[in-house]
Amino acid sequence: MKIFSAAQIREADAYTIRHEPISSLQLMERAAGACAQWLYGHFDASRPCYIFCGMGNNGGDGLVIARLLQDKGYQATACVLHHSSKASADHQANREALERQYPQSLYDIHAVTDFPELPAGSIIVDAIFGTGLSRPIEGWMTGIVHKLNDLQARHTVIAIDLPSGLLADASSVLMPVVHAHHTLSFEVYKLALLMPENAARTGQVYILSIGLHPAYLTQTPARFHVTDAAMMRTIYQPRQPFAHKGTFGHALLVAGSYGKMGAAVLSAQACLHAGVGLLTCHVPQCGYLVMQISAPCAMCITDPQEAYSAHFHEGLSPAEAVKYKTIGIGPGLGTATATAKALELLLEQYQQPVVIDADALNIMAAYPFLLSRIPPGSLLTPHPKEFERIFGSTRNDFERLERLSQQATQLQLYILLKGRYTAIACPDGAVYFNATGNPGMATGGSGDVLTGILTALLAQGYAPKAAVLLGAYLHGLAGDIAAARLSQEAMTAETIIDCLGPAFLQL
Numbered sequence: 001m002k003i004f005s006a007a008q009i010r011e012a013d014a015y016t017i018r019h020e021p022i023s024s025l026q027l028m029e030r031a032a033g034a035c036a037q038w039l040y041g042h043f044d045a046s047r048p049c050y051i052f053c054g055m056g057n058n059g060g061d062g063l064v065i066a067r068l069l070q071d072k073g074y075q076a077t078a079c080v081l082h083h084s085s086k087a088s089a090d091h092q093a094n095r096e097a098l099e100r101q102y103p104q105s106l107y108d109i110h111a112v113t114d115f116p117e118l119p120a121g122s123i124i125v126d127a128i129f130g131t132g133l134s135r136p137i138e139g140w141m142t143g144i145v146h147k148l149n150d151l152q153a154r155h156t157v158i159a160i161d162l163p164s165g166l167l168a169d170a171s172s173v174l175m176p177v178v179h180a181h182h183t184l185s186f187e188v189y190k191l192a193l194l195m196p197e198n199a200a201r202t203g204q205v206y207i208l209s210i211g212l213h214p215a216y217l218t219q220t221p222a223r224f225h226v227t228d229a230a231m232m233r234t235i236y237q238p239r240q241p242f243a244h245k246g247t248f249g250h251a252l253l254v255a256g257s258y259g260k261m262g263a264a265v266l267s268a269q270a271c272l273h274a275g276v277g278l279l280t281c282h283v284p285q286c287g288y289l290v291m292q293i294s295a296p297c298a299m300c301i302t303d304p305q306e307a308y309s310a311h312f313h314e315g316l317s318p319a320e321a322v323k324y325k326t327i328g329i330g331p332g333l334g335t336a337t338a339t340a341k342a343l344e345l346l347l348e349q350y351q352q353p354v355v356i357d358a359d360a361l362n363i364m365a366a367y368p369f370l371l372s373r374i375p376p377g378s379l380l381t382p383h384p385k386e387f388e389r390i391f392g393s394t395r396n397d398f399e400r401l402e403r404l405s406q407q408a409t410q411l412q413l414y415i416l417l418k419g420r421y422t423a424i425a426c427p428d429g430a431v432y433f434n435a436t437g438n439p440g441m442a443t444g445g446s447g448d449v450l451t452g453i454l455t456a457l458l459a460q461g462y463a464p465k466a467a468v469l470l471g472a473y474l475h476g477l478a479g480d481i482a483a484a485r486l487s488q489e490a491m492t493a494e495t496i497i498d499c500l501g502p503a504f505l506q507l
C-alpha cells in the first residue's frame with residue numbers, strides 16, 4: 001500500500017470526484033459512513049457520543065457521523081468549534097442537513113468556556129482537523145485540545161482521519177495534538193501515523209476504504225509504502241520439485257561470544273527454519289558444544305579464541321569465500337578490538353551482500369570508516385539505539401527517517417530501522433514500512449531471529465530487496481502467530497522461530 005502526502009490525498013479526492021464521478025458531498029457521506037459502520041461495530045447505542053467538529057471537511061465528516069449515529073438510535077451531539085468564521089461548503093451543507101433532521105443534536109462552541117459536561121463513559125469523536133491542517137493549533141483551540149486530552153483517561157476518543165493537530169507529513173512534536181485511543185484514517189496510511197513519536201496520539205490505527213479511484217491509487221508514484229500480504233505473494237518463490245540443498249545456498253553465520261551464545265543459537269535456528277540450504281556457524285571455542293547441541297542441523301567452525309571470535313575472516317580466501325552465498329554477522333558477537341579487526345578483514349575479502357546486525361553494527365559505530373566497505377546491497381538491521389550510535393541523533397522521527405533514507409542511498413545499502421513499523425530504506429530512496437509484528441516481540445533475541453531469517457533468504461537467492469521485505473514481513477507474522485497462540489507476554493524469541501512454519505504457510 002502506498003503512503004500519500006496530504007497534497008496527494010487532496011488530489012486523490014479531487015480525481016475520484018471527477019472520474020468516478022461522484023459529488024464531494026457524496027464522497028464525504030461515504031467516508032463518514034465507513035466511520036459510522038466502524039462505530040456501530042465497536043460501541044452500542046447506550047453510550048452517548050460527542051462529535052467535536054472543525055469548520056472544514058474533517059468537521060463535515062463529523063456532522064455526517066452525528067446524523068448517521070442518530071439514524072441508528074445513538075444519542076449523538078455534534079459540537080461545532082467556531083475556530084474560523086468561514087465553514088467549508090460541505091461542512092455547511094451537512095450542518096444544515098443535521099439541523100433539519102436532528103436540531104437538538106447541534107451544539108456550538110465559541111470559547112473554551114462553552115465546553116460541554118460529558119457523562120461518564122461517553123464516546124468522543126475528534127473530527128476537528130484532518131489532512132487540511134496547515135499550521136499548529138493555537139489560541140483558544142489549544143485549550144480545547146487540552147480539555148479533550150484531560151478527558152482521555154475517562155472516555156474513549158476516536159480520531160477521524162488524523163488526531164487533530166497532527167501534521168500528516170511532518171513532525172508535530174511539542175505541538176498540541178488530540179490523544180486518541182483509535183484513529184480511523186481514510187484509504188491509505190499517512191506518514192505521521194507510522195512514527196513512534198505519535199504513538200500516544202494515534203492509538204490503534206484502522207485504515208478504512210472510502211473507495212478513492214483505483215486509477216489514482218495505482219498510477220500515482222509514491223516514495224513511501226506499507227508492505228502487505230499481496231506484495232509478499234509476488235515476492236515469495238515456491239520451491240521447485242527437483243530442487244536440492246545446493247539450490248538454497250550455503251550461509252555462514254558469525255555470532256556468539258561467552259555469555260551470549262543464545263544469540264547465535266537463535267539466529268542459527270531462525271536461519272534453518274527460514275529455508276537455508278546449508279548453514280555453517282563460526283563461534284568461539286566456548287560455543288562449540290552449545291551450538292552442536294542446540295542447532296544440530298548446522299555445521300560448526302570454532303575460532304582459536306576461547307570467549308569471542310577474532311579469526312572468522314581466515315576461512316574466506318577468494319576460493320573459499322565463493323562457497324558461501326551470504327554471511328550473517330553480529331548477534332552476540334561482542335566488540336573486542338580483535339573482532340573489529342576480523343570484521344574489517346572479512347569486508348575486504350567478501351564482496352556479496354551480507355547481513356550486519358547487533359555487535360557488528362556497534363563495531364561500525366566505533367569504526368565508521370567500515371561503513372563504506374560494506375558490500376553494496378547488504379542489509380543492516382539496527383534498532384533505534386544502534387542506529388543513533390552509527391548515524392547520530394536527530395530531533396524527531398521525521399528527521400531520523402530522512403537520515404535513514406539518505407544513508408541507504410549514499411551507502412547503497414538496505415537499512416532496516418526496527419520498531420513497531422520497521423522502516424526499510426532502499427538504495428533508490430524508497431522506504432517500506434512493515435506492519436506485521438506486535439509488542440510481544442519486544443523481548444530479548446527477537447532481533448537475532450530476524451538476522452537469521454534475512455540470512456536464509458539471501459542464501460536462497462532472493463534479491464536483497466525481496467529478502468529484506470519478505471524477511472521483515474515473515475518475522476512479524478511469525479510474531480503475530482506466536483502472540484495469538486501464547487499471548488504477547490508469554491511468547492519468546494524461540495516461539496517466533498517455532499511459528500515461522502505457520503507464517504510461511506500463510507503466504
Ligand SMILES: NC(=O)C1=CN([C@@H]2O[C@H](COP(=O)(O)OP(=O)(O)OC[C@H]3O[C@@H](n4cnc5c(N)ncnc54)[C@H](OP(=O)(O)O)[C@@H]3O)[C@@H](O)[C@H]2O)[C@@H](O)CC1
Nearest residue numbers: 013028031056057058129130131132133134135136137161
Ligand atoms: N472531498 C474531500 O475532499 C473529502 C475530504 N474528507 C475529509 O476532509 C478532511 C480534509 O478537509 P479540509 O481540507 O477541509 O481540511 P480540515 O482538516 O478539515 O482542516 C481545514 C480547516 O481547518 C482550518 N485550519 C487549518 N489549520 C488550522 C489551525 N492550525 N488552526 C485553526 N484552523 C486551522 C482551516 O481554516 P483556514 O486555514 O482556512 O483558516 C479549515 O477551516 C480530511 O481529513 C477528511 O476528514 C473526507 O470527507 C473524504 C472526502
Ligand SMILES: Nc1ncnc2c1ncn2[C@@H]1O[C@H](COP(=O)(O)OP(=O)(O)O)[C@@H](O)[C@H]1O
Nearest residue numbers: 383419420437438439441442444445446447448
Ligand atoms: N511493539 C512492537 N511491534 C512490532 N514489532 C516489534 C515491537 N517491539 C519489537 N519488535 C520487533 O522485534 C525485534 C526486536 O529487535 P531487537 O531490538 O534487535 O531485539 P534483540 O536485540 O533483543 O534481538 C525487531 O524486529 C522489532 O521490529
Ligand SMILES: [K+]
Nearest residue numbers: 126129160162
Ligand atoms: K481529526
